[in-house]
Structure formats: C-alpha cells, structure tokens
Amino acid sequence: MVPTYVDFNALMQQQTALHQALLDDNLVMTLADGSQHSLRARARTLADLPGMFWLQLSCGASGLLICLLVLAPRPDHASVRAFSITGLAYLMFTCAAAVYSTRNLLIDGDLFRFLSFVNHTGAMLFSAALTSLLWNYPKRIGGQWVNVLAYSTFVLCVLVDTQQWVEGPATGSYIWVFGLFLFGLIGSGVQWWKARHRPIERGAVRWVLLSIYSGTFFFAGGMLLPAIMQVPPPARCFQHH
Numbered sequence: 001m002v003p004t005y006v007d008f009n010a011l012m013q014q015q016t017a018l019h020q021a022l023l024d025d026n027l028v029m030t031l032a033d034g035s036q037h038s039l040r041a042r043a044r045t046l047a048d049l050p051g052m053f054w055l056q057l058s059c060g061a062s063g064l065l066i067c068l069l070v071l072a073p074r075p076d077h078a079s080v081r082a083f084s085i086t087g088l089a090y091l092m093f094t095c096a097a098a099v100y101s102t103r104n105l106l107i108d109g110d111l112f113r114f115l116s117f118v119n120h121t122g123a124m125l126f127s128a129a130l131t132s133l134l135w136n137y138p139k140r141i142g143g144q145w146v147n148v149l150a151y152s153t154f155v156l157c158v159l160v161d162t163q164q165w166v167e168g169p170a171t172g173s174y175i176w177v178f179g180l181f182l183f184g185l186i187g188s189g190v191q192w193w194k195a196r197h198r199p200i201e202r203g204a205v206r207w208v209l210l211s212i213y214s215g216t217f218f219f220a221g222g223m224l225l226p227a228i229m230q231v232p233p234p235a236r237c238f239q240h241h
C-alpha cells in the first residue's frame with residue numbers, strides 16, 4: 001500500500017537494517033511508557049508458522065493441482081492452457097505472500113523485495129491468463145490478437161514494475177492488473193451475448209463467471225482499487241473503527 005517506489009525502497013532498506021540489527025543483538029524496542037526491551041532473534045520451526053501461512057500455501061497448491069488435472073486430457077486447447085497458467089500464477093503470488101504476510105516482526109529487505117516481485121508477477125500473469133481464458137471459452141472470440149495483447153501487457157507491466165519507470169506500485173502494477181481484469185470481463189460479456197441462443201454454452205459461461213468473479217471481484221474491489229486510489233483497504237478501515 002506504499003504510495004511511491006521511493007517509499008517502497010525506503011521500506012526495504014529499513015527492513016534490512018532492522019533485520020541485521022536483530023541478528024546482531026542490537027535491536028531495542030521502546031514502548032509508549034518509556035520502557036525498553038531488547039529483542040532476540042530465534043529461528044522459527046514448522047510449528048511456529050501460523051495457520052494463515054499454511055492456508056495460503058494449501059490454496060495455491062490446490063489451485064495448481066486442479067488446473068493440471070483439467071490440462072492433462074486436453075493440453076492443446078487454448079482455453080485449457082490459459083486456465084493452467086492461472087493455476088501457476090495463483091501458486092506464485094499466494095506462496096510469496098504467505099512468507100511476508102505472516103512474518104512475526106521483520107524480514108530481510110532483499111528477500112522481501114524478491115517476494116514482492118514474485119507476488120506482483122504472479123498477479124499480473126494471472127490477469128493475463130484469465131483474460132485469455134475468458135476470450136477463448138467456451139468459444140474463441142477476438143482471434144489471436146487477444147492473447148498477444150494480454151501477454152504483451154504482462155511482459156510490459158513486469159518491466160515497468162521491476163525497473164520502477166513510474167511513480168509507484170499503483171501505476172506500475174495494480175492498475176495494469178485491474179485493467180486486464182476489466183478487459184477479461186468484457187470478453188465474458190461478449191461470450192454471454194454470443195451464447196444467448198445456445199443454452200449449453202450459456203450455462204458454461206454462467207458457471208465460469210460465478211466461479212471466477214465471485215473471488216476475483218472481491219479481491220479487485222477490496223485490494224486493487226484501494227491501492228490504486230491510495231485509500232485504506234476495507235479491512236483496515238474496519239479495524240480502525
């Protein structure tokens with residue numbers, strides 16, 4: 001949720017400095033009452049990892065497994081390939097987020113930066129593959145240019161985000177993800193219209209929309225839009241109240 005890449009880089013540098021101080025036994029926490037407490041580093045065991053860590057890993061692994069099971073009997077179908085790529089992307093961003101979102105206090109800044117890169121790359125790849133899926137299932141519409149546009153946008157977004165060519169993550173990553181998400185929604189609307197006289201295909205479109213957008217819509221509305229608009233996410237607002 002940091003507004004600029006300058007803030008992002010400063011956060012990573014701060015994390016590295018604090019993490020190194022913790023490893024050197026030179027980190028002290030001062031509480032509001034003025035008392036000071038020395039902090040000591042301790043390696044976590046598997047038992048120390050919280051449930052949210054395992055939940056994110058299990059969701060990512062389960063999603064990829066489902067996609068691979070769908071891919072196995074029809075590896076040459078364009079929409080099935082796109083669906084399998086969403087599974088890989090899903091595993092990427094959930095596993096990366098599982099590490100830094102469940103840290104106890106600190107994490108090495110270089111590791112944090114790498115995990116953030118994997119998370120952003122996975123999210124963008126997911127949107128690109130989802131766009132390809134929705135423009136290719138149940139019927140291929142728009143032609144090959146849709147796939148070229150989706151994956152070219154993914155590559156360009158990764159370059160913009162990693163090279164920090166714009167002001168901050170909102171314009172370097174999140175708005176790209178949200179834009180492809182909306183373009184995929186347009187594709188599903190076209191699919192719905194073209195299938196209006198074919199009940200089986202229209203039923204397939206309905207179930208795809210329900211299964212995909214029931215989750216991604218809340219993620220886009222609850223995380224991407226607040227990040228783009230630089231306002232607190234709904235969960236944080238609820239916590240403050």
